Amino acid sequence: MRPDPIKRIxxxxxxxxxxxxxxxxxxxxxxxxxxxxxxxxxxKCHSIEKTHQRLTGRGVVISWVKQVRPASYGFESSxxxxxxxxxxxxxxxxxxxxxxxPVIGDIVEVDFERTIGGKSVxxxxxxxx
Amino acid sequence: xxxxxxxxxxxxxxxxxxxxxxGRSEQQxxxxxxxxxxxxxxxDPASIDGMTTFSLDHSDEVDVMRSLGCEEIKYTxxxxxxxxxxxxxxxxxxxxxxxxxxxxxxxxRAMNERSQYRFGQPHHSMSPDAHSSxxxxxxxxxxxxxPASWEALSCGPYLHKYGITSEDLGRIAVTFRKAASTNPNAxxxxxxxxxxxxxxxxxxxxxxxxxxxxxxxxxGGVAIIITRADKAKDCKQTPVQILGAxxxxxxxxxxxxxxxQGDLIRTENSEIVADRLTASAGIAPKDTDVAMIYxxxxxxxxxxxxxxKYCGIGEANDYIKDGNLELDGKTPLSPxxxxxxxxxxxxxxxxxxxxxxxxxxxxxxxxxxxxAMLASGVAGAIIGV
Numbered sequence: 265m266r267p268d269p270i271k272r273i274x275x276x277x278x279x280x281x282x283x284x285x286x287x288x289x290x291x292x293x294x295x296x297x298x299x300x301x302x303x304x305x306x307x308k309c310h311s312i313e314k315t316h317q318r319l320t321g322r323g324v325v326i327s328w329v330k331q332v333r334p335a336s337y338g339f340e341s342s343x344x345x346x347x348x349x350x351x352x353x354x355x356x357x358x359x360x361x362x363x364x365x366p367v368i369g370d371i372v373e374v375d376f377e378r379t380i381g382g383k384s385v386x387x388x389x390x391x392x393x
Numbered sequence: 394x395x396x397x398x399x400x401x402x403x404x405x406x407x408x409x410x411x412x413x414x415x416g417r418s419e420q421q422x423x424x425x426x427x428x429x430x431x432x433x434x435x436x437d438p439a440s441i442d443g444m445t446t447f448s449l450d451h452s453d454e455v456d457v458m459r460s461l462g463c464e465e466i467k468y469t470x471x472x473x474x475x476x477x478x479x480x481x482x483x484x485x486x487x488x489x490x491x492x493x494x495x496x497x498x499x500x501x502r503a504m505n506e507r508s509q510y511r512f513g514q515p516h517h518s519m520s521p522d523a524h525s526s527x528x529x530x531x532x533x534x535x536x537x538x539x540p541a542s543w544e545a546l547s548c549g550p551y552l553h554k555y556g557i558t559s560e561d562l563g564r565i566a567v568t569f570r571k572a573a574s575t576n577p578n579a580x581x582x583x584x585x586x587x588x589x590x591x592x593x594x595x596x597x598x599x600x601x602x603x604x605x606x607x608x609x610x611x612x613g614g615v616a617i618i619i620t621r622a623d624k625a626k627d628c629k630q631t632p633v634q635i636l637g638a639x640x641x642x643x644x645x646x647x648x649x650x651x652x653x654q655g656d657l658i659r660t661e662n663s664e665i666v667a668d669r670l671t672a673s674a675g676i677a678p679k680d681t682d683v684a685m686i687y688x689x690x691x692x693x694x695x696x697x698x699x700x701x702k703y704c705g706i707g708e709a710n711d712y713i714k715d716g717n718l719e720l721d722g723k724t725p726l727s728p729x730x731x732x733x734x735x736x737x738x739x740x741x742x743x744x745x746x747x748x749x750x751x752x753x754x755x756x757x758x759x760x761x762x763x764x765a766m767l768a769s770g771v772a773g774a775i776i777g778v
Contacts, residue, residue: 266534266536267533267534268534269530269533269534270529270530270533270534272530275530300653301530301531301653307644307645326549326550326657327546327547327548327549327550327553327652327657328546328549328600329537329542329545329546329549329598329599329600329601330598330599330600331536331537331538331539331541331542331597331598332595332596332597332598332599333595333596333597333604334513334514334515334538334539336515336536336537336538337515337536337538338536339536342536343535343536345532345535345536345537345542345546347546347549347652354653355652355653356531357531357532357535357537357546357650357652358535359535359536365600368549368550368553379534385534385535387535
């Protein structure tokens, strides 16, 4: 079963939103810039006032791998790991839930999957166009 | 402008054997390698007055002093970003001695990276923070838990864009192992591989990295002694000058999990380093006689050949196919067999090989080699005699 996310003070909002099936990223309150991965200070305006913004949850696969040896720790079988370029221009590492091999250029949409400790992480599924 | 007598020179190199089970502590490996480097240079370890290593190294400066009997350390500094920063240690050494802060500067790296812990295995207790190279938090719960998986994910867009095949990567591995096969210090001495061996080796990370695309996991220690030219002339060895040394760590780039910035095609940090080096050393990396290029995984060689401007973007595969990396080619690649063939002491054994090439004492000596490029992604140095 999938390992739990590693939660930190600066990133808890992301994982807590996932538990409510919401896909969000950090948004700087004064300058509205979106950041992922999250960080304690906006590197653009240096504000520490942060909020978060819900995303469309859509993106494109720009890279993929499957960790064969050693197999992915905690998983029944190693998943397809994808690098997604989101509609908003940010990138995130996640999984493609699919029986067939990912293809660079695949359009994908977010969903959520449970972890061993009952937490939740964002995963992606192909959008049938 | 630094006068000629102030210029930094590498005067000592030392190492332990490279193995899979050293049978002793990392601190002892460090101490043995440092003593060997001091002996090589003909200096008293007590005179070491500055040092640097990786932030990931487990041997504390105080413990190093305790074993070697160093009387006083005036300057110490550690470097982030793992093996990609291996050549950055040269930048710190150069600055420390040329500024006059230190007279005898030590670089060391020692690890039981095979017998005590393995970089190639998932470490779920690892810090979720950048931890010097990778944000585990954003990879671990998705099953990307090893350096090979992060590297393959980061290189994917480049390999896809230029249609690089597993056979193309295999040719790089064959080149390293060919050199290692005639280097008695290499773990893979007398063990060359064929392209067929590469193609039949098991997958480590689909669809990119087979076993023979990966560097080794090794135990061992490496040390390097640097001083100024005026002191270097009293040492035992021919001084090897540091003609230029630069590093560039750019905003929002991680080291191996480098996914979040840039087009993932070009390696801008290497390009910046190449330009600065050409200006400071007075010679471009591509015009040097030996290329020591950090080879954690085969795709890195393609990206660094382009990043350090040996060839244009997207041209590295053809550059290799044309035979340029052979030991009698235009760009002789890691004549020690690199980290894949000789051993993986986090890149540092490629620096010592560069020095041996300049001294003319290497196992696979490149004829008339006067300059060498030391490359590790974010960092580069040109050394010469």
